[in-house]
Amino acid sequence: MARTGVLGYGGGPSVIPLIRHDAVKRYQWLSDEEFGEILALANALPGPIATKMAAYLGYKHRGTWGAVYSVVMHIFPSVLAMLLLLSAVNFLAGSRVVQGMIAGVSPVIAVMLGGMAYEFAKKGIKGLGITAGILFMLLALLLLEVFQVHPALVIVLFLGYGAVHYRAVARLRRKRKQDQEGGSP
Template sequence: MHSYGLYRIGSKGGKGLRPTQKDYIELVVSMCRTGIIGYGGGPSVIPLIRHDAVIRYKWLSDEEFGETLALANALPGPIATKMAAYLGYKRKGAWGAFLAVIAHILPSVLAMILLLSAVNYLAGSKVVKGMIAAVSPVIAVMLGVMAYEFAKKAVKGLGIAAGAAFMLLALLLLEVLHVHPAIVIVLFLAYGAVHYRAVASRRGRQGKKEETP
């Protein structure tokens, strides 16, 4: 699995702490870290959150993360804060959700306050433009890695033909017809629920027939 260098910070912390204290510290450190490193907005933060939730701390399986991400995309509001709230709630209930959201948004809020006075200078700064140009390929690669992981799971669950067909259909709806992503996600979720229920029912009937003498 991939490991981002900046993510090594605090990975072995919490020695000597009670489990509850360690859970809170890991949650706050993780969300604060993703808020600081997640340059470029919501979509660029998702691979960072996935790395912590699935690989580093194993709060969720990859399948659970994918399902949560799909549902979060169908709801209004910024995707990163919704994911932070869900992870916090799953770990430590309502108090965990509150702490996770605050920890995630606090770094950017403080940075905006500190940099507000220099915004006119920074807007035309060649250094800032160079930083943006340099970090953009990294964000693109991270998004590509996450997309590849989800594509593999789609092919594994649906088969190559159906998986490719669904990807092309999603591309058509989103990029050609400009259907809102939330609508596309809800439609695909509804299809998946009906399809797999029908498949399970058919397999159940076949199993009963085979058992019948």
């Protein structure tokens, strides 16, 4: 798993062929069919695919401690690289060159976040209508900035509203359809 952690650049989908090669071809821990089933299960669960695959392989061969060891060995190269890079950034933070680079990147990040917010707002208005969309945006702003409600709570609140709204709209559409079918000769 340490090897897949080092060589697997680009996230889970790029690591899966490496894990498959080691688990199925090289060490013959799994058959191709079992690997496919485990991959499907890993895709269905939340979180990084490669880490779940590593945990399964470790658990299958060495139990709970095998799962822990396998996951640690898989993520250790990335953790080590992040610590080294963070140390380098902290060491160079006082450098005028690094400060200039950060200052140059900040506006780009602001524009990207603004673009993302615009896309979300556009989808919200399209789904709810302009009046409700603007009202919900203002409500979210009020909750977050004026009342200092934690963002996770605001998200849960709006998810709850969305679930209720979705069910109500679906119920209304079913009723209209039944009325139309019942009213026609």
